[in-house]
Every structure is written in C-alpha cells, then in structure tokens.
Amino acid sequence: MTSSEIRELCSYILVEKRYNWVSLNALLIQYTDINIMQYNDGTNPFNLQLPIILGQNISVDNRKLEQFLKALQSHYSNTPLIDRLVFKYLNDLPSYTTSDSFEKETFSMEAIVSAMQPMDVGILISNIYKTKRCVCMIEYINGEGNTVHGTGFLIGPTNVMTNYHVIEPIKDRRDLLSKVNLVFDYERDGDALNANPSITFKLSVDRPIEIYSPYSRLDEDLSADPNQELDYPDDLCDFAILNLQEEVGNLPFGLNNNSVNISEKKDEARGWLEIPVNIKDLNTWDIFIIQHPDGRPQKIGIGLDQVIGYSPNKRRIRHKVNTEGGTSGSPIVDRNFNLIGIHNAGYDSINLRFNQGVTMLAIVEYLNEKEFFIDGGNN
DSSP states (O other): OOOHHHHHHHHHIIISOOHHHHHHHHHHHHHHHHOGGGOOOSSSSSSHHHHHHHIIIITTOHHHHHHHHHHHHSSSOOOOOHHHHHIIIIHHHHHOOOOOHHHHHOOSSOOOOOOOOOOOOOHHHHHHHHHHTTTEEEEEEEEESSSSEEEEEESSSSSSEEOOHHHHGGGGGGHHHHOEEEEEEEBSSSOOTTTTOOOOBBSSSSOOOOEEEEOOHHOGGGGGGGTOOOOTTOOOOEEEEEEBBBBBBSTTTTTOOOOOOOOTTSSSBBOOOOOSSOOOOOOOEEEEEEGGGGGOEEEEEETTTTTTEETTTTSEEEEEEOHHHHHHHHTETTTTOOEEEEEEEEEEEESOOEEEEEEEEHHHHHHHHHHHTTOOOOO
C-alpha cells in the first residue's frame, strides 16, 4: 500500500471506528490468524504503532494483507475505502498461474500458516490428566432455595480456589456452607449419556473460608471498560480460598474406580495445581480452561492463540475461549498447563464478545501483601 493509503486506513481505524490494541485484535482473531498484540512493544501508543505495523508488517505480506482487508470488509460492509483497497490489492495479488509457483504455493505438502506451534500429544494428554483431577464442581443451595453452580480447583492438600462471587451469597451462612458439595471426577467416558462415578467432599466446619478478595465494579460491568484500557484495583481480585475437611490432595486418586486416565495408579495422590511463586511477565496467547459449565460433567475449553490481551496493570486477562454459567472459578492454564489465572466474567454485545479472568499475578501479589502462604509444598 502507498503511504497515503496507509494514512487513510489508520484514520479509518483510529478515528472513525475508534479501535485500540485490544478491540482491533479481537476483530482480527475472529476472522484471521493475525495477532497484532505481538507487535505491541509497550512503549509507544497505538496511534503511533499502527502505521508502522501496516507499513512494515501487514502490507508487505500478501497473505496478511488479504486477511486484514477481508476482516475489515466482512465486519463493515459497504465501506468505500475498504472496498477500494480490496478491489485494488486483492485483485493484484499473485495468481500463481505458472506451473512452478502454482505447485510451490498451492500444492506444498506442509506450511506454517500461523504462530501456533503443534503440541506433543503425549505431553498434552498427561497434562490434561494431571490437571482435570484437581478441578471440581461446586454446588450448593442458596438462601432463596436455588441451586448455585461454580467451579474450583485444588491449590494444596486441603485448599480449593474459586471466585469470591461463587460463594459470596453464603459466605456468612455457616449452615449453608456446611452443605456445599465439592464434586471431583464428574466427567464422561465414552458413553455420552452416562457420567463416571464422582466423589464429593465437604468444607471444613470450623473455618470453611480461609481468605478472600471481592470483585471490582469493573468485573460486575465489563461494558464500563470494553476495550480494556483501565487498571483494575490491586485489592479486588474476585477469588476465595476454601478449606476442606480432608486432605483431598493427598488422598489416592481413583477412589471411585474412575477409569478416565492413561496409566492410573490407585495409590497415586490426586495432587493440586501449583500457585506460581514468582511471576515476572504474562506473555501467553494459548490457554486451556477446565470447567463445569452449568453444573455439567467436566469440559475443557481450548484457546490456541485466543488470548485477546491483558489489562494495563496485568490484573485481568481477556480471551475468546467459550464458557458458560457455572464456569466461574475455573483454572486458566497456559500451553504448558502452568496456572496463570482464574475465570471470572464474560461480555456479550452485538459488536464485541469476550471472556475474562483474574491473573495469578494479581492474586499472588494480593496474597503476598496479606502475608498469606499456601501450605502446598511440592506436588
């Protein structure tokens, strides 16, 4: 593209459509395999970086240029500028009609088409196996007699983490807290109609809730910050750590003869997810969310290159992995299944859809500030 066309396109994106890093990336992820967040060096504002990205990265790559323009055209039809650029440049792209280039570009047996790297099957299965058994469905009857569902996960032998808003309605009701069910191994195996035997544990009678941090008003109303431009408060992290009656993490896994595994040992401890001690940076774009949507058997949401971005102070992560009610409190792990966050909210409007989690960076810094340490040891 010419420099004047780049200026026109930047004006359209920045002024007319008022895009920023997050919102433009959300659009591109929806239609393409372009992730412009990889070009965000964190030092220059979006309006200064965009012309450079368009001039040095997008317009010089035929595949990226085609995807970029088609994404804008698909989302905003009958736009003269975009239609003109599509007509000019997409019609001018190489057609690969000669035998050499046609064979090379079209019939190559393999090609790297995105930034997502293939994953080792054995390692992936092992990581899912070790993680899923630490995740539980949370279920209780609230003060109005309604059933409430959430998700939680072990972070120590006797501790389960979930969202604060999951247990908020009964946090001061010992009578109702004593009836909370934490259901492990609730999943399907082959037969889509029947779930495997599950096992249920209860909260500690003396101290059911160990520590918690409420949610922010921005968590309640994500429309107040649709483009993720605001800093979230350090002391409002929407999490709670619950105490169990038993050392569930140290108990043998498979007490109910759960057969969904690859090499199960009856004397193998269930384990727990390690809370990261030192988090220097968040720079992952691939995530998995193991969850119990709407109280149903365990599911896994897979989001390869589906992270939209982070809040400026890295207290929240936004992504496009599917979730439903009851997923609140689910662990968010990266491609190596390191714990990086906890799912807590979602936003659904005509022009923008995303889900959100609280980062472990926010939670760990809050726990350190409170001088609270998980008695988990090495799993």
